[in-house]
Amino acid sequence: MKRGSVAVVGAAETTEMGKIPSLSTIGLHADAALNAMADAGLSPSDIDGVATAGISPTDLAHYLGITPTYADGTAVGGCSFMLHVRHAAAAINEGLCTTVLITHGESGRSGVGVGRRGANATSLSSQFEAPYGPMGPPTLFTLPWTRYAHEYGASTVDLANVAVTQRAWAAHNPRAKFRDPITVDDVLNAKMIADPFTMLLCCLVTDGGGALILTSADRAKDFPQKPAYILGTGESVETPMVSQMADFTSSSAFTVSGAKAFAEAEIAHGDVDHLMIYDAFAHLPIFGLEDLGFVGKGEAPAFIADGHTAMGGSLPMNTNGGGLSYMHSGMYGMYALQESVRQIRGIAPAQVDGVEIAVSHGVGGMFGASGTIIFGASA
């Protein structure tokens, strides 16, 4: 995309977060969408582009009364919303539409209005992974970490440092699910899920949603909120089977997506003031810091242990508390984007001083897909 040509002019999460038994999946999408439209001072008739994952863009448009000229149903897991932002920016630049609404809603905890998930028994993962007894992401997404730890001499304490650091950020966020401080020992002694991953190294399961509204940079300055300009974008996919990752210590989807976004944005890593890395599990920020190029291979555990990603550090990361402590409805990428926009606007609960450039990096599936968005306070 053209650097700085499109901006986020509306951004909001669902009115409540955590446990929301009063709303179904599509209700959460709509609640977030209505909040984002109010944030931008828009109504459904002003929206001519829709994008979503989890439900179809047809569901979304009809429910909200939108007649779009652009619809994107890209669904590659939790980072789908990063890809929606990227595609929307291209679509706006190409003149396919002027104002795109991107929504997420998921009744991850309460399961209201959630359709039955039908696994395709003939898929390659059903044939060649499922028979071995994996119980969802905690038993699959975690596998690469064991290779990483073996190659680089890392330990479970390195994972625990991620969880402890992010809990400290969550303490500043009134909407965070978990806010009480934790220690490395608390993490190591928590209930074992998939050894070496304890419960506190795995993300939450909550209800919630979020929505973004994008338009051209030319129009953005006329909106009530400070625009968050899109400076760079990236995306890639690798494999639907974690067992088939080419390199268990590095995600190809991360490196391809990240490099593309940084090249588009024409920035160096030292220019980044704030960073979000989708943390479905505690090793994700470690892989992300390295695969995005902020540190060298094997260096992220020490970088985190030294406090660089904590409050007052050189690279504040996952400042909402992350999927480990803030919330995780299932597709967390939307919440990473929301926090990046808040930090650019200067209104985050744990606001970092003077954020000019914010990077939001997402994962989909089990290292299967990735999307990276770089925001700027100016175009």
Add this chain to the structure above:
Amino acid sequence: MTADNAKATTSRRMPMPTPETQHFWDGTLEGELRLQRCDDCAHTYFPPRPFCPKCASRSVQIAVASGRATLHACVINHRPGPGFDEPHSIAVVELEEGPRMMSNIVDCEQTHDALPLDMPLEVTFEQLSDTIALPLFKPATSTEVAS
């Protein structure tokens, strides 16, 4: 057949072969781990597909693996699931021929101490039904390696 699985109160999720994977499941019934090799670029690959994922050639043939592998990655799943009541390994093994595949490591303690990465392994097969035998791996024994 492992003691752990004999105790399980539920059954494993069963794979459902497709035309493109049938040769693999036919092989496991006969005690063979069947990979595929490209006639044009000699790339050996898994999972099955009727063309080479490296050069896209449709000229490929079955290549029976030695069954020797090393442990590439492993977690111990503590959540009961289909076919498993007790903590058990979920592993990725690297075959001698190069490809990696998911499996369980059986015939040893299901702990990280008993399952160090890079340990040598060899394939074994568990008959799940009349039509499906599942490849599993166990610690290599020097006498059994040369098959």
